[in-house]
Amino acid sequence: MSANTRKITSLDDVDDVEDRQNKRRALETTSRDRSLDYPSKSASVKAVSFQQPSPLLTFSYTPARVLEFTDSALRYYVDPPLGADLKYGYERWIRWPEEKGRIDGLVRAVLKYKERLERHSQNGSAWLNDIGVVSWRGVMTKILTAPYEERDGWELNVMIVGSTLYFEEHLSDARLVQKNDIAPHHRQQTYYGYSFESWCTSSAPRIPDKLDGHPIGWGGDVDTNVQWCSVVKTKLGDTRMVIGGEVDCVRDTFTGQTSSFVELKTSLVIRGPQDELRFEKKLLKFYFQSFLLGVPEIVVGFRTPSGRMNTIQSFKTMEIPRLVRGKPHAWDPLLCLDWGHRFITFLKSIAVATDTDDVRGDSNNEEGKMADRAKTRVWRVKFLPRVGVSVSLLDDAGVQEVQAGEDRVGFLPRWFWDGLHPPNISLHRQTDHA
Numbered sequence: 001m002s003a004n005t006r007k008i009t010s011l012d013d014v015d016d017v018e019d020r021q022n023k024r025r026a027l028e029t030t031s032r033d034r035s036l037d038y039p040s041k042s043a044s045v046k047a048v049s050f051q052q053p054s055p056l057l058t059f060s061y062t063p064a065r066v067l068e069f070t071d072s073a074l075r076y077y078v079d080p081p082l083g084a085d086l087k088y089g090y091e092r093w094i095r096w097p098e099e100k101g102r103i104d105g106l107v108r109a110v111l112k113y114k115e116r117l118e119r120h121s122q123n124g125s126a127w128l129n130d131i132g133v134v135s136w137r138g139v140m141t142k143i144l145t146a147p148y149e150e151r152d153g154w155e156l157n158v159m160i161v162g163s164t165l166y167f168e169e170h171l172s173d174a175r176l177v178q179k180n181d182i183a184p185h186h187r188q189q190t191y192y193g194y195s196f197e198s199w200c201t202s203s204a205p206r207i208p209d210k211l212d213g214h215p216i217g218w219g220g221d222v223d224t225n226v227q228w229c230s231v232v233k234t235k236l237g238d239t240r241m242v243i244g245g246e247v248d249c250v251r252d253t254f255t256g257q258t259s260s261f262v263e264l265k266t267s268l269v270i271r272g273p274q275d276e277l278r279f280e281k282k283l284l285k286f287y288f289q290s291f292l293l294g295v296p297e298i299v300v301g302f303r304t305p306s307g308r309m310n311t312i313q314s315f316k317t318m319e320i321p322r323l324v325r326g327k328p329h330a331w332d333p334l335l336c337l338d339w340g341h342r343f344i345t346f347l348k349s350i351a352v353a354t355d356t357d358d359v360r361g362d363s364n365n366e367e368g369k370m371a372d373r374a375k376t377r378v379w380r381v382k383f384l385p386r387v388g389v390s391v392s393l394l395d396d397a398g399v400q401e402v403q404a405g406e407d408r409v410g411f412l413p414r415w416f417w418d419g420l421h422p423p424n425i426s427l428h429r430q431t432d433h434a
Helices: 002-030 104-119 124-129 137-148 173-180 184-200 273-291 317-324 333-355 366-375 396-403 414-420
Strands: 034-037 054-061 133-136 154-161 164-169 227-236 239-246 261-268 297-303 309-316 379-384 388-393
Touching: 034 333, 054 104, 104 124, 104 133, 104 227, 104 239, 104 414, 133 137, 137 164, 137 239, 137 273, 137 333, 154 333, 164 333, 184 261, 184 297, 227 333, 239 333, 261 273, 273 297, 273 317, 273 333, 297 317, 309 317, 333 379, 333 388
Parallel strands: 133 164, 133 239, 261 297
Antiparallel strands: 034 388, 054 227, 154 164, 154 379, 227 239, 297 309, 379 388
């Protein structure tokens, strides 16, 4: 009798595992390709709130590209000399090559802030569990400006850990080669922007650098390994977000707040209506790049085609939308925020729906293997201009391509994963208590 009972029980166990496997396959099939249509610019827009960003911490990248939690790379704004040559120093440019858009630096900062909370007897895990999105500022800018993007598509990799979505830009190996193999003319135009930053920044407030062998006002040869970054918390609609990005400099002093941040940009001198139209379209990205980090001021250097500085103009970030309002080619930040909110809600609904079928288990059995696959689940998001967004679940080969032979859980660094989760605890079975 007992033998028969054991046999029946074992058959039930097999049926349960097969049932869970079938559910998982069904979920993966039905959610293999989901889409979000391109937003209509003529439809009414829902006003979505956006919370003023507040700083969490800052960090620097050194010339050796080492991340350190200091302000060693902080620069101060100074007025650049008019007529400055933006080609100056080009042959000495130390250029950090384009690479996969890894989220590593940002999640290291997230882990640092979580540990800081815990040192002060606060619940760092609860804080992070309350965050809906962790993303670099550049990724969020692409998402929010998508309704007005007419040329360039993009791809993201997305993971969900607990209730937090992590966004990372996806660049294929072919695309990386393309971005690093740019034509000399385009390379020099890219350098103009970095050169402008050097002419506009100093190692001390209000005092231009005087470096031996260089023109007065030159802030030092360009090294794109060096960056000063800020990490802020904010909220889009009901989604709390942690966003990180590079800050070019501060005006006068840095008090730990974003109020003195300055963004530096270059643009061609406006010579007629077509130039004005192009510049006002560029203002959309200028605006959101600064808006997302709480940067209140953007200084634009207008240059000649040959790279000579002509004039500079300071813009208050929050006043920029008024400059295009009512014009035939106007862009509406409210439409962008509404789209961004729908985009995040859409992604979370897919990830959570798939998440409901996760299982626990020992990695030596079938259930454990399923749990391991759940840990590395990565979604690929593709945006096509004038079409919209499609989302698909990567298979094992796709995840391995994203990992590129590095020690990662999905695309997240193993050390970050280990810092968040004790051993033998499944990714999606973390506590939901916030």
